[in-house]
Amino acid sequence: MQLLKDRIRKDGVIKDGNVLKVDSFLNHQMDIALINEMGKEFRRRFPDESINKILTIEASGIGIACLTAQYFNCPVVFAKKTQSINIDGEVYSTQIKSFTHGRTYDVIVKKAFLSPEDNILIIDDFLANWLCAARAYRHRKARRRKDSRSRYRHREGRQKGGELVRSQGIRVESLAIIDEMDPVKGCKFRDDD
């Protein structure tokens, strides 16, 4: 999506350790007009009327999911980090290792809000986040090698992430895929000329 890539080039900040900061427009301060355009683009890519629910995870995914849901006329369910005393009943749960926070979260979704009949669109700000759970065990192994962490993240988070999810029969759409990034040279997007 050209609008998003242009904005990442203009306002994204690349830090050492392969960290792309988009907090001025996407995940701390949020440009609502931009994210609305992203929502329309998701709808264009998923014109299927049968999508009846959008699933995301707190916190950065919620705003994108809510604005996008307007174009699908469906509710949003967001997975919650850590068990709240305010949730009862049965829950789906897993653990996610966050690179940006350096800790492991318990993540839960109330079973009542997801059913086998649902046709779900999953939305998040970075694909790498969704990979953390699936890769937790391999990650622990990789960390035994010196400086393995950032390479692991770079390679699997940005280059193999889509493949991993697709291998499970799930369609993946990314509005901007970064193949390489460098604090001096900037971002190289996958479909760049």
Add this chain to the structure above:
Amino acid sequence: MQLLKDRIRKDGVIKDGNVLKVDSFLNHQMDIALINEMGKEFRRRFPDESINKILTIEASGIGIACLTAQYFNCPVVFAKKTQSINIDGEVYSTQIKSFTHGRTYDVIVKKAFLSPEDNILIIDDFLANWLCAARAYRHRKARRRKDSRSRYRHREGRQKGGELVRSQGIRVESLAIIDEMDPVKGCKFRDDD
């Protein structure tokens, strides 16, 4: 706001300990059409064109803030819980005690995203959440008495919350004010007949 009160009556669940659960439509599963109407109502109550930013706090406030921001044509900034390695630069910070999670969070906002020139609308799902920081010290004192917690929360969170914020010269608008709630009798809203 009648639409919201009707929905709380229909789908809200009152648990022992003065806990109102609205997780089927507001803060776990989110009814986007309802929240859009809430956004329009906020605009109706704050027609002032000079509001140029909406501030909220992760996680439950984000969706409401983002949908509302569409009616103000302004960005959203959400305060983050816990320090992330992905945030640098100067931050505003405070601590908030969460009743629903039973823990204290560090909450931060990057200073670059709030300036003295901003005219800010603060949005959250429950007013009680915003009071926790201001009341943290008194809460610690109150807990020394048996069963003081839920009474404290009930009284200050729902009856004196608005007054506390108003006493600082801040205008407060609530879309539904609950004066009393009971698992059997349901909610009694402030402006009910």
